Amino acid sequence: MPVNISLCMIAKNESDFIGNCLKSALPYVNQIIVVDTGSTDQTPEIARNLGAEVYFYNWNNDFSAARNHSLEKATGDWILFLDCDEEIDPNLGHHLLEAVQSKDYDAYYLDVRNLLGGDHEVTFQSIRLFRNLPQFRFKGKIHEQISDSIFTHSGSGRIGRLNVTLLHHGYNPERVNIPSKIVRNVGLLEESRKDQNCQDGFYLYNVGIEYIRQGQYQKALENFIEALKVTNPNSGYAPPLVNKLLVCLIELGRYRDALEQLAYFQSVYPDYSDLFLLQAACHIRCGRFSLAADSIEKFLKTPDRNPRYPVEGKIFSQSPKQLLTQIKPFLLQKAKQFQLSVCILAKNEEKNIARCLRSVGEIADKILLIVTECSDNTLNIAYQMGANLYRLNWSDSFAKLRNFALRNASGDWVLFLNGDEEINSADLAALVEGLNNSTFIGYKIRQRTFYDAVNRDNYRDQAVCRLIRNEQDLCYKSRIMEDIDHSIVEKHGDMSLSYLPVTVFHYGPHVKSELKQEVFRRNVFLLAKDVRERGKNPVLQQEMGFQFYNSGKYKAALVQFQAAHNLYGTNIPANLFCGIIKCLFKLKKYNEILPLANKAIDLYPDYTDLHYYHGFSFLKLGFLRSARECFEKCLQLGDAPWEKYDTCSGVGSFLPHCRLAEIHLQQGNIDKSLEHYRSAVQIIGGADMAIPPLTNIFLSQFQPERLLEFLKENNLDNVRNLCTAAVVANKKKCLLASLELWQMAIEKLITTKDYEQYPAIAAAMFQTLSYIYAEAIQHNPGDEQLQNIREFFK
Numbered sequence: 186m187p188v189n190i191s192l193c194m195i196a197k198n199e200s201d202f203i204g205n206c207l208k209s210a211l212p213y214v215n216q217i218i219v220v221d222t223g224s225t226d227q228t229p230e231i232a233r234n235l236g237a238e239v240y241f242y243n244w245n246n247d248f249s250a251a252r253n254h255s256l257e258k259a260t261g262d263w264i265l266f267l268d269c270d271e272e273i274d275p276n277l278g279h280h281l282l283e284a285v286q287s288k289d290y291d292a293y294y295l296d297v298r299n300l301l302g303g304d305h306e307v308t309f310q311s312i313r314l315f316r317n318l319p320q321f322r323f324k325g326k327i328h329e330q331i332s333d334s335i336f337t338h339s340g341s342g343r344i345g346r347l348n349v350t351l352l353h354h355g356y357n358p359e360r361v362n363i364p365s366k367i368v369r370n371v372g373l374l375e376e377s378r379k380d381q382n383c384q385d386g387f388y389l390y391n392v393g394i395e396y397i398r399q400g401q402y403q404k405a406l407e408n409f410i411e412a413l414k415v416t417n418p419n420s421g422y423a424p425p426l427v428n429k430l431l432v433c434l435i436e437l438g439r440y441r442d443a444l445e446q447l448a449y450f451q452s453v454y455p456d457y458s459d460l461f462l463l464q465a466a467c468h469i470r471c472g473r474f475s476l477a478a479d480s481i482e483k484f485l486k487t488p489d490r491n492p493r494y495p496v497e498g499k500i501f502s503q504s505p506k507q508l509l510t511q512i513k514p515f516l517l518q519k520a521k522q523f524q525l526s527v528c529i530l531a532k533n534e535e536k537n538i539a540r541c542l543r544s545v546g547e548i549a550d551k552i553l554l555i556v557t558e559c560s561d562n563t564l565n566i567a568y569q570m571g572a573n574l575y576r577l578n579w580s581d582s583f584a585k586l587r588n589f590a591l592r593n594a595s596g597d598w599v600l601f602l603n604g605d606e607e608i609n610s611a612d613l614a615a616l617v618e619g620l621n622n623s624t625f626i627g628y629k630i631r632q633r634t635f636y637d638a639v640n641r642d643n644y645r646d647q648a649v650c651r652l653i654r655n656e657q658d659l660c661y662k663s664r665i666m667e668d669i670d671h672s673i674v675e676k677h678g679d680m681s682l683s684y685l686p687v688t689v690f691h692y693g694p695h696v697k698s699e700l701k702q703e704v705f706r707r708n709v710f711l712l713a714k715d716v717r718e719r720g721k722n723p724v725l726q727q728e729m730g731f732q733f734y735n736s737g738k739y740k741a742a743l744v745q746f747q748a749a750h751n752l753y754g755t756n757i758p759a760n761l762f763c764g765i766i767k768c769l770f771k772l773k774k775y776n777e778i779l780p781l782a783n784k785a786i787d788l789y790p791d792y793t794d795l796h797y798y799h800g801f802s803f804l805k806l807g808f809l810r811s812a813r814e815c816f817e818k819c820l821q822l823g824d825a826p827w828e829k830y831d832t833c834s835g836v837g838s839f840l841p842h843c844r845l846a847e848i849h850l851q852q853g854n855i856d857k858s859l860e861h862y863r864s865a866v867q868i869i870g871g872a873d874m875a876i877p878p879l880t881n882i883f884l885s886q887f888q889p890e891r892l893l894e895f896l897k898e899n900n901l902d903n904v905r906n907l908c909t910a911a912v913v914a915n916k917k918k919c920l921l922a923s924l925e926l927w928q929m930a931i932e933k934l935i936t937t938k939d940y941e942q943y944p945a946i947a948a949a950m951f952q953t954l955s956y957i958y959a960e961a962i963q964h965n966p967g968d969e970q971l972q973n974i975r976e977f978f979k
Contacts, residue, residue, distance in 0.1 A: 188285045189215040191261030191317065195251040197244070199269035200226040202354065207235040209272040213281045214265060220255040228269075249323035252331075256322065264317050266331075267351065271297070274350040281349055284314065290345035291316045292335045297351045309425060309495030312344065313351065328391040332421045341419075386416035390426045397429060406433040418453055425495045427454070431463045438539070440467045441569045457494045458487035465508075466500050471570045472546025475518035481505045517547050517613055522621045523597040526551045526655070528590035529572070530583065531604025535562040537692060542570045544607035548617060550596055554604075555586050563604065581711060584661035587669070594655055601651045601667075602689065606632075609688040619685045620652070626659075626681040627673040628652040631827045634691040642870025647760075647831040652685065664711040666728055684828045705736040723752035727761050734768060743768040759789040760831045766798045778802040793825040797836040800844065809848050816841035816848075839864075839871025846878065855886060859895070866901050876906050880913040889914070889922035893929065904930045904937070908945040915952045923953045954978070 192214040196203055207217060217237035221229050222244040229239045242254055256264060263285045267273075273281075284293055292315035299307045312332050315321055320338045323329045335344065389412035396405035409430040416423050427450050434443035447464050454460065461484035468477035484505055500508050527549040531538055542552065554572040556564065557579035564574055575593070577586060591599060598620055602608070608616070619628070629648040637643040650670035653659060659672045673682050693704075712729050716722065730745035746765045750757060762785035769778045782799035789795060800815025824837035846861035859882065865875035883892035892910060896902040911926035927949045934942055958978045962971050 188263065189261035190263045190265050190281065190285060190314075191216040191218060191259035193218045193220075193252070193255035193259055193264055193266045194269060195220045195222060195242075195248070195255060196224065196228050196232070196269050197222045198224050198226045198228060200224075200228050200231055202270040203228055204231050204235065205272055206267055206269050207232065207237065209275065209278070210265070210267065211235070213273070213278050214261075216259065216261050218255050218258045220251050220258075222251055247326045249325050249329040252323040252329055256317070259317055261317055263314060264321075265314050267313070268353065268355060270355040271351045271353045274352060277349045280347050281314065284345070284347050284349075287345070289343075291318070291339040291343040292321075293345045293347045293349075295347050295349045295351055297353050299353045299355075307495060307497045308350075310346070310421075310493060311351075312421070314347065314349075325387060325391075328387075328394070330387065330422070333387075336421075386412040386414075386420070386426070387422050388412075390416075390422055390429075393426075393429060393433075397433065402433045402436045406430065406437065409433060421493070424454060424457060424493055428459060428463070428495060431460075435463065435466055435470065438470075438566060439569050440471055441571060443467050454491075454494065456487065456491045458484050459494065459496055459498070461487065462497070462500050462505065465505075468546075469500070469508075469512070470543070472543035473571075474512040474515040474547050478509060478512060478516055481509055515547055515610065515613065517617050520614075520617050520621070521548065524550045524595065525598050525600060525620075526553060526594035526596035527600045527602060528553045528555065528587070528594060529567075529602045529604055530555050530586055530590075531563055531567075532556060532558055533561045533563060534604030535566060537605045537607075538563050538566050539570060540607050541602060541604055542567060542572060544610060545600065545602070546570070548613055549600075551594070553590050553593055555590055557586070581714060582664040583711075584664055584668075587661045591655070591659065591661075597655055599653050599655050601653075601669075603691070603693070605693045606689050606691045609690060612687040616652075616685060616687045619687075625683045626654050626656065626677045627670060628683055628685040628687075629670065629828070630685050630687040630689060632689045632691050634693065642834055642873070644834045645831060646827040646834075648684065648828055649689070650682070651689065652687075663725070664715050665708055666724070668724075701736065705732060708732050721748075721752060723749045726752060727758070727764070730761075730764055730768075734764060739768045739771040743772070757785075757788070759785065759792050759795070759829070762789070763792070763794050763798070763831065766795070770798055770802065773805075775802040775805045789830070791822060791825060792830050793819050793822045793837045794830065794832055796822065797840060800841070804844060804848065809851065813845060813848050816844045835868075835870050835874070839866075839868040839874055842868070842871065843874050843878070846875070850878075850882070855882065858882065863899050863901070866906065867899075872901075872906055873909060876909040877913045880910040881917070884914060884917050884919050884922065889919055890925075892922070893925065902929065902933065904933045904939055904942040905945050907933065908942070908949040911949040912952055915949075915956050918956065920953060920956060923949070923956075927953065 190213060192207075192210050194206075194217075196219050203219075210217070217232070217235070219229070219232040219237045219239045220242045221232075221239055222242050232239050238258065240254070240258060242251055244251070252266065255266075265281065284290070292312050294310040295313045296308055297311045297313075299309070312335060315331065315335060318338070321331060321334050323331050324333055389408045393405040393408035393412065396402070396408065409426060412426055413430065416426060431443050431446060431450075434440075434446065444464065444467050447460055447467070451457070451460050461480045465477040465480035465484070468474070468480065498504070503511075525548055527545045529541060529552065531554060534541070545552065552572040553575060554564070554567045555575045555577060557577055568574055575589070577589060587601060590601070627650050629650045630652060632647050632649045634645045634647075635641055635643065636645070649667045650673070651667070653669055653673065656676075658676050659669060661669050662672065670682055709729065709732055712725055712732065716725050719725070726745050726749035730742045730749060733739075733742035733745055743765065746761060746768060749761055750765065753761065762781065766778050766782055766785070769775075769781070778798065779802055782795055782802065785792070785795050786799065796815050796818045800812045800819065803809075803812035803815060819837055819841040822837055825832045842861045842865035846858040846865070849855075849857040849861065859879065862875045862879040862882075865871035866879070880892060883889065883895065893902070896906060896910070907926050907930035911923045911930065914920075914923035914926060927946060930942075930946050930949065934940070934946060955978050958971070958974070962968070962975070965971060
């Protein structure tokens with residue numbers, strides 16, 4: 186006797202989906218039942234035209250009640266239930282007909298593949314095919330499920346697994362209004378809180394799911410934790426509950442907690458392969474790429490997945506194999522032949538500390554975070570990323586903090602960082618190779634200090650001793666300065682200290698002005714204490730000068746630099762010469778710079794910064810020929826070697842090009858000036874310096890449209906350059922030219938999809954609108970509409 190299948194569905198305003206759904210099921214079912222809960226579109230007509238029996242049901246905010254009403258109308262031996270936004274994979278549907286012939290099972294799991302937009306998808310198992318028995322009924326006002334009643338009456342042994350896939354479009358933002366769906370779901374779930382029969386683990390799990398969709402991970406986590414307390418690990422929704430709980434912990438940055446939970450749940454669900462991917466995600470977020478690779482390899486080696494578990498099979502929207510390829514250059518743990526302790530000093534660095542810790546996660550065997558005060562989230566972030574935390578009383582000495590770190594470091598080597606720094610990831614391999622074969626006691630590496638939070642091309646480079654062997658006889662002495670190199674030389678000689686081509690990025694100058702003043706006062710206070718205890722010292726005086734200079738107190742800085750100059754005698758360091766010259770330049774004492782620069786250049790002829798300020802002083806004094814010779818020398822030398830000198834960005838490249846352009850412009854040679862500006866723009870970091878004066882030349886000397894032609898002809902018409910030029914055109918009140926420039930910028934953005942340039946476009950557009958508004962309000966001061974938008978342009 187043939188076995189019949191009834192397809193049972195509920196629907197409301199599903200005209201976009203229901204046709205495809207029913208067509209996908211027609212080859213396999215004998216009856217179609219659609220319970221309509223209030224459609225105002227063509228859903229009932231579409232269903233009837235495809236052979237469905239349509240029943241109308243008064244909606245009462247209860248999905249289970251509507252589902253169960255559809256079951257009452259079913260006459261088939263088996264029931265298949267689908268959502269309207271689902272379709273049966275046509276390559277696998279025939280297995281439905283085979284399954285219902287079996288006498289061994291009362292229900293079957295099917296694969297449900299959630300298509301989430303792009304190539305992102307999640308696959309999970311759901312009971313969708315079951316015998317038409319009166320004891321099998323749905324439960325739950327929303328996210329209704331039938332599995333509990335089937336488990337209760339038949340047991341898990343009577344539930345099979347079918348190789349049938351349902352394609353679910355319901356959470357694809359390209360096809361569905363997700364926000365409105367979430368609002369509906371949350372409303373129904375909140376209403377269900379009043380029903381004590383709904384207060385079970387499955388209900389709490391579904392509340393958490395909706396909070397995840399809203400991005401409210403803390404609220405989701407709270408519901409998942411409560412759900413876990415009352416959920417049997419063997420329940421059908423238990424594995425996805427665990428998965429989502431771990432996702433929340435990861436999204437909240439609670440990596441240590443997530444890894445502890447993973448260790449437990451991997452013992453409960455040893456064949457749940459996606460847990461290895463979540464483990465890898467934790468390690469990647471912490472910069473531990475080798476551990477992440479180990480977890481990914483375990484995922485790849487896991488046998489065929491258990492049908493109980495939802496499977497996403499991706500990390501950060503990438504396949505495990507893709508991610509393995511990406512992180513391969515950073516897998517350094519096996520190449521290391523040493524143990525490394527990383528010591529980090531920090532205070533209220535919640536914006537930077539994760540970046541700092543992530544940069545050393547792969548190479549660090551132990552991370553020590555040392556704080557004296559902390560009123561933000563720094564400690565929690567560091568703890569979750571695996572750092573060992575130490576709180577010390579502040580005793581007016583960074584040396585004591587660093588020496589404490591040295592005593593507690595356990596590695597062969599010690600790396601010192603501050604909380605607002607990070608190691609350049611591209612240099613980690615060089616660091617490992619250098620230390621593997623090292624015969625030195627310590628290394629100086631490059632510290633690159635950025636002065637602009639937006640423009641990373643504005644920086645200063647200097648050599649600092651940050652890598653040292655874990656030797657008991659080494660110690661810091663100065664309260665503030667990085668002076669461990671002096672201890673190395675004293676104990677082990679000049680040849681014990683070398684350089685490694687490794688860069689530390691320092692973001693300290695990004696702090697707010699009031700914090701800068703606080704740091705300045707603290708540093709000067711500590712240096713003054715050092716001077717009182719250790720006596721007059723040229724190194725301390727020079728550092729005092731730099732503190733004043735960085736705080737904009739150039740007269741005071743000059744006094745300190747000159748005091749250091751006198752204490753050094755005849756052996757004046759290059760950086761001190763440069764400090765004095767820069768102070769004189771800020772104070773516009775150009776005549777005093779010339780003889781000093783000549784003396785300094787005789788001693789340090791390869792220090793490009795000296796030549797640059799020498800030339801800039803000539804330019805300010807009107808000695809154009811001498812200035813040009815100096816800037817041409819800068820281009821010849823290129824940037825000075827960081828191992829020898831403190832250097833600023835661009836002094837050997839785009840800066841002299843810009844100055845040469847100024848000289849040629851003063852001499853009336855516009856073509857030569859444009860040539861140098863073009864060269865400056867083509868150098869990394871030069872565009873922001875060269876585009877504004879280049880734009881001014883075209884706006885004042887030529888027709889504005891010539892600027893666009895010039896940028897296109899020289900392949901300089903990228904989004905950022907166009908926006909910078911648009912801002913300049915605004916200031917010159919060339920509004921039409923400005924509009925053309927940022928319109929071109931938008932067209933470029935659409936083509937290149939370089940969405941990081943959105944802020945530049947927004948700034949240029951808003952400034953244009955500001956100028957237009959100023960003109961409009963000037964000529965129409967009483968216009969009500971203009972008055973209403975005044976606040977936007979203040």
